[in-house]
Amino acid sequence: MSDETAGATPGFLVWRLSMKWRVAVDRALAPLGLTHAQYSVVATLRGLDRSGIRPSQRELADHTGLEALYVSKLARSLETAGMVERTRDAVDSRAVRLALTARGREVTGRAVGVVHGLIDAQLAPLGGTDSERTAAFVRDLTALLAVPAEGPAARPAG
Template sequence: MSSVYEGATPGFLVWRLSTKWRVAVDRAVAPLGLTHAQYSVVATLYGMRRSGERPSQRRLADHTGLEPLYVSKLARALETAGLLERTRDPRDPRAVQLALTERGVEVTGQAIGIVRGLLRQLLEPLGGLDGPRARAFVDDLTTLLGTSLDPSTETPAQNETEQP
């Protein structure tokens, strides 16, 4: 472990890793005209499309963990760029459905390949993408993501000692 992070809290390490990942993805997909947040939207749509789903903006927001208003803003920018189309849901006129355009499918496929390369680099120290340590890491992350966080249940002493 790097001495820079000795004594760091798990919260700080999660924050640093997520920041490192976001910056790396931003830089890697920028030549395709995407940001990390836009990549999250189109890559999620790409996967949902493969399973036959054409999600609403709300469903996509729930799936990605992004705020619905932010997904709406990202979708409008991606629509302007010609990567996705937004249409009214025939079952609910208030809802907007999202789908990748042909160009969106092409660009997203390229971006997914680039991000997979980054993921291989990130997980190499854990034995690679399919190694037992990486699988355990994914299991641990999944467990943590399933944990409900309620700031109102924290004690004042916990707040004073925790970094980001």
Template structure:
């Protein structure tokens, strides 16, 4: 472990790793005209489209973990850039469906390649993308992501 993180809490380490990843992805996809948040949106949309889905903004928000209002803002910017199209859902006129344009699909494929290379670099200390350590790391991250968090629950000492 790096000397700079001796005694750090797991929460701090998760935050630092997420910030390191966000900054690295931001820099890596910037030449493609994307931000990290936009990349998260188009890469998720790309995966959903490949499985035959044309998701609503709400469904994509649920998939990415981003707030629906933020997804709407990102989608409008990506639409203006010609990377995706927003259309009304014929089954629910209140819902907006999203789809990548041809140009959006090409930019997304390039971004996915760039981020995949970055991910390989990040996971190199664990033995690489397919190593047993990385697979265990993924299981542990998934367990943490599946754990419910309720910010309204207070520590007993705070309630006293």
């Protein structure tokens, strides 16, 4: 353990790991013109499309854990870049449906390959993507994600 993480709390370590991951993905995807946040949108759209689902912005926000307003902003920027198509829902005129364009599918396919390579490299210290340690790590992360985000209310000082 490095000096900067010696004695660190689990919350700090989770935060540092998430920041390290975000920076690594941003750098790896920059040549494709994507950020980590944009990747989370297009990669999710790709997976949902393979299941025959064309989500609304709200549904995509719920699926990714991103704020709906942020998903809307990301979708607009991806639409401008020619990667996402935004259309009004035929039943609910307030809803906007999202789909990858042909360009979006091509770029996302390449991006998924880049990110999978990054995942392999990041998980090497645990024995790689197929190791028992990685499987246990995934189980632990899944258990932590299942805990509601609302913690105890902060107490006023004094």
